[in-house]
Amino acid sequence: MATATAPTRRKSRLNRQGRAAHVFMLPWLVGLVGITALPTLASLYLAFTDYNVLSSPEFIGTANFERMLTDDRFWQSVRVTLTYVLVSVPLQLAFALLLALILDRGMRGLTFYRSAFYLPSLLGSSVAVAVLWRELFGHAGLVNSALALVGIEGSSWLQNPQTALGTLVILNVWTFGSPMVIFLAGLRQIPEELYESARVDGASVLRQFGSITVPLLTPIIFFNLILQTIGAFQAFTQAHVVSGGSGGPVDSTLFYTLYIYQQGFTAFDMGYASALAWVLLVFIGVMTAGHFLLSKYWVFYGD
Amino acid sequence: MTTQTLTPNATTTGTPAGGPTRRRPRRCGRSVARHAGLAVFVAFMLYPLVWMVTSAFTPESEILTGPLIPEQFTLENFVNGWNSLTRPFWVFYGNSFVVTISSIVGNLFSCSLTAYALARLTFKARNLYFGIVLVSVMLPMHVLVIPQYIIFSQFDLVNTFVPLVLPKFLATDAFFIFLMVQFIRGIPRELDQAAAIDGAGPFRTFWYVIFPLMRPALVTTTIFTFIWTWNDFFTPLIYLTDQSVFTVPVALSSMVDAESNSGIGMLLAMSVLSLIPIMLFFAFAQKYLIRGITTTGLKG
Numbered sequence: 001m002a003t004a005t006a007p008t009r010r011k012s013r014l015n016r017q018g019r020a021a022h023v024f025m026l027p028w029l030v031g032l033v034g035i036t037a038l039p040t041l042a043s044l045y046l047a048f049t050d051y052n053v054l055s056s057p058e059f060i061g062t063a064n065f066e067r068m069l070t071d072d073r074f075w076q077s078v079r080v081t082l083t084y085v086l087v088s089v090p091l092q093l094a095f096a097l098l099l100a101l102i103l104d105r106g107m108r109g110l111t112f113y114r115s116a117f118y119l120p121s122l123l124g125s126s127v128a129v130a131v132l133w134r135e136l137f138g139h140a141g142l143v144n145s146a147l148a149l150v151g152i153e154g155s156s157w158l159q160n161p162q163t164a165l166g167t168l169v170i171l172n173v174w175t176f177g178s179p180m181v182i183f184l185a186g187l188r189q190i191p192e193e194l195y196e197s198a199r200v201d202g203a204s205v206l207r208q209f210g211s212i213t214v215p216l217l218t219p220i221i222f223f224n225l226i227l228q229t230i231g232a233f234q235a236f237t238q239a240h241v242v243s244g245g246s247g248g249p250v251d252s253t254l255f256y257t258l259y260i261y262q263q264g265f266t267a268f269d270m271g272y273a274s275a276l277a278w279v280l281l282v283f284i285g286v287m288t289a290g291h292f293l294l295s296k297y298w299v300f301y302g303d
Numbered sequence: 304m305t306t307q308t309l310t311p312n313a314t315t316t317g318t319p320a321g322g323p324t325r326r327r328p329r330r331c332g333r334s335v336a337r338h339a340g341l342a343v344f345v346a347f348m349l350y351p352l353v354w355m356v357t358s359a360f361t362p363e364s365e366i367l368t369g370p371l372i373p374e375q376f377t378l379e380n381f382v383n384g385w386n387s388l389t390r391p392f393w394v395f396y397g398n399s400f401v402v403t404i405s406s407i408v409g410n411l412f413s414c415s416l417t418a419y420a421l422a423r424l425t426f427k428a429r430n431l432y433f434g435i436v437l438v439s440v441m442l443p444m445h446v447l448v449i450p451q452y453i454i455f456s457q458f459d460l461v462n463t464f465v466p467l468v469l470p471k472f473l474a475t476d477a478f479f480i481f482l483m484v485q486f487i488r489g490i491p492r493e494l495d496q497a498a499a500i501d502g503a504g505p506f507r508t509f510w511y512v513i514f515p516l517m518r519p520a521l522v523t524t525t526i527f528t529f530i531w532t533w534n535d536f537f538t539p540l541i542y543l544t545d546q547s548v549f550t551v552p553v554a555l556s557s558m559v560d561a562e563s564n565s566g567i568g569m570l571l572a573m574s575v576l577s578l579i580p581i582m583l584f585f586a587f588a589q590k591y592l593i594r595g596i597t598t599t600g601l602k603g
Contacts (some may be wrong), residue, residue: 018426020505025420025432027413028480031473036439039450046449053453099344102337109338115589116345119352121602122585122592126534127552128574131559132355135567140367142354174348178602185597227600234443237536241556257537260445265541270449277445284443 046274053268064275074276076251077259080165084255085232088172093224095176100183101213114184118177129171130241134158137167158242161252168238168253179224186220187213218299226291233284236261256280359572366567381576384569387558389546392573395554399533399580402467402550406532407525409471410479414524415517417474418483419509423495433484439477444537452541466542467535471528479524482599486520487513523595526588533581551577 022029047064049057068074103113123129136142137157144154157163190213198208214221236257239247247254247262260280264273358366359380361373385392420426421433455466474480490513498508536552543549549557555577558570585592595601 017424017505021420021424021426021429024416024424024505024509026416027472028417028474031413031470031475032435032439034454035451035470035473035475036442036447039447039454040442042450042453043446102341108334113341113345114593115585116349118593119585120348122530122581123352123534123578125536126578126581127536127555128355128577131555131570131574132351134559135358135571136351136354142351142367145367178596181593181596182600223600227602231602234445237552240536240540241559244560257445261537261541264449265452270453274446274449277443277449281443281446285441288441 043274043277046271047278048275049271051269051271051274053270057271060271064272065279067272068275068279073251073254073259077247077254077256080247080252080254081233081235081256083165084169084172084235085229088169089225089228089232091169091173092176092228093179093221095173096179096224097183097217097221099176100180100187101209103180103184104187114177114181117180121175121177124171124175125237127237127241130238133167133171133238134242159249161250164242164249164252168235168242171238172232172235179228182224183217183220186217190216215300219301222291222295222299226288229291230284230288233280233287355571356575358568359575361568363566363568366571380566380568380572383566384558384573384576387561387569387573388549388554390549392554392576394547395549395551396576398464398548399550399552402464402539403529403532405464405468406471407528409468410474410476410524410528411521413472413474414476414479415483415514415521416509418480418487419505419513421480422484422487423492423508423513424505436477436480436484439475440481448538448541455542461542462545462548463542464548467532467538476528478601479528482523483517483520486517490516519591519594522588522591523599523601526584526592526595527601529584530581 046057048059048061050060050063051057099117103110107113120129139156139159141157143157147154155163157167194212194216195208198212203211234257235255239253239255239258240261243249243253243258245258245262245266247258256276257280260273260276263269263276354371357371357373360376360378362375362377362379365373388395417436421429421436451466451470452461455461460466470476494512494516495508498512503511534552535550536556539550539553540556543553546554546557555570555573558573
């Protein structure tokens with residue numbers, strides 16, 4: 001009799017756990033359906049419609065995507081975003097790695113420096129810092145005063161389409177502290193013995209960097225690269241505040257997300273905005289997948 | 304997205320390799336040079352922030368022309384900024400706190416419950432659910448924001464905090480679920496079994512055994528939810544159009560838009576005020592914040 005009841009008792013215990021699990025997961029399940037899954041499907045549908053909120057969505061096939069091909073502002077936002085990502089992310093990571101290397105070994109005051117360098121990362125995405133940037137790079141701002149000291153006449157950085165995006169790049173590079181903290185943790189994982197034996201063999205500092213540090217750090221470099229790239233693609237606040245929501249001057253700071261926002265919530269062209277959002281999703285997906293494929297050739301995972 | 308796992312003893316403040324005892328005298332000169340270089344670089348990096356704080360106390364007319372440390376301190380900028388919108392600034396502060404605290408409670412509640420179920424309870428579709436968590440971590444919000452806006456506006460919830468807070472109670476920040484699942488997996492199963500022998504069901508086991516042991520993961524979740532929610536601009540910008548419900552970032556941004564009749568001084572003064580909670584938080588939670596970043600890769 002004992003042999004007969006054991007499996008059923010086990011089964012009923014599983015059932016009980018299954019029921020309990022679904023009770024535990026209830027908030028998440030509701031959110032998954034109501035706030036994630038259905039809106040995702042709705043968004044996909046809206047991407048193929050003309051929808052201005054007032055009247056109901058009208059199915060227009062791929063017209064939204066065709067419209068992008070001839071939409072100059074769409075291409076401009078792609079150019080701005082790609083420039084921003086391709087310039088600011090490598091610079092930011094280079095700074096992060098350089099400072100992490102300097103801070104790494106036998107360092108007094110490490111905690112202080114780490115906090116000081118990290119602070120901008122913490123504040124960088126806030127409206128307050130965007131406001132600060134407006135004033136720093138404004139016509140009579142601090143940057144121009146500093147340049148005047150060395151005899152250079154500054155321009156109106158944020159009013160000049162040639163330089164407006166550059167100031168936002170600088171803002172992003174300024175927040176190198178968070179990848180730096182991750183680099184620091186990664187550097188600590190590299191066994192000190194490797195450097196000791198390299199020194200015994202007479203390897204120079206540069207040689208040690210190239211043959212030990214970089215190869216062993218590639219997984220962390222990769223991790224930071226993915227994280228910062230995805231983040232940079234979704235940048236919004238800085239451009240919105242600095243340009244007053246316009247993406248100006250002359251669309252020179254028209255980040256892709258800002259364009260989505262304008263189409264969706266200023267022009268209320270929600271069908272087109274949904275289509276734009278899906279293009280962003282596909283782009284980020286393809287790019288991340290590409291990174292992972294390429295990583296085979298340069299990321300070193302040890303054994 | 305991340306392959307690293309949260310380990311309770313992960314540390315970033317361990318003794319640096321080599322240690323002070325190994326330092327040889329001839330390195331002394333190099334070390335001084337390095338500290339000098341770093342100090343200059345720190346000063347250069349933090350100068351904008353210092354300038355912002357001192358300018359907030361400088362009379363409007365001298366901000367752009369005067370020295371860094373103002374000759375006469377004034378609180379005028381704060382007084383002007385405080386009342387420059389149709390509501391006094393404490394209203395926005397209050398709104399931000401309500402939204403931030405509710406978001407923290409929401410994330411702690413919903414994510415920990417879900418994570419416990421996924422990490423500890425056995426049921427059929429567990430792996431499928433966990434896969435869905437991972438996929439939803441990667442979904443950018445821009446794809447969801449338009450339908451979500453339509454839904455919330457259908458329910459007449461625009462200009463309330465519901466669209467900002469409700470998703471947190473429904474565990475939409477799936478990253479924290481992932482984080483907590485990884486953490487719970489590191490807690491010995493013997494504890495659950497001991498609780499089961501004592502007759503505790505899943506609910507008691509969660510509440511009395513697992514939840515208290517999850518503290519490091521809960522602290523990380525609290526810190527990042529605080530920072531992200533306090534700094535968040537996009538979502539409140541979309542949902543909050545009435546000044547009475549503005550959060551601090553939206554209020555600041557609308558002061559910028561009206562800059563013609565407001566001055567630099569008050570903008571900087573209110574910017575400083577808006578950063579104070581974050582700075583205080585940083586001062587108190589720094590150790591945990593850095594630990595959270597190094598173990599999870601989350602950015603502040």
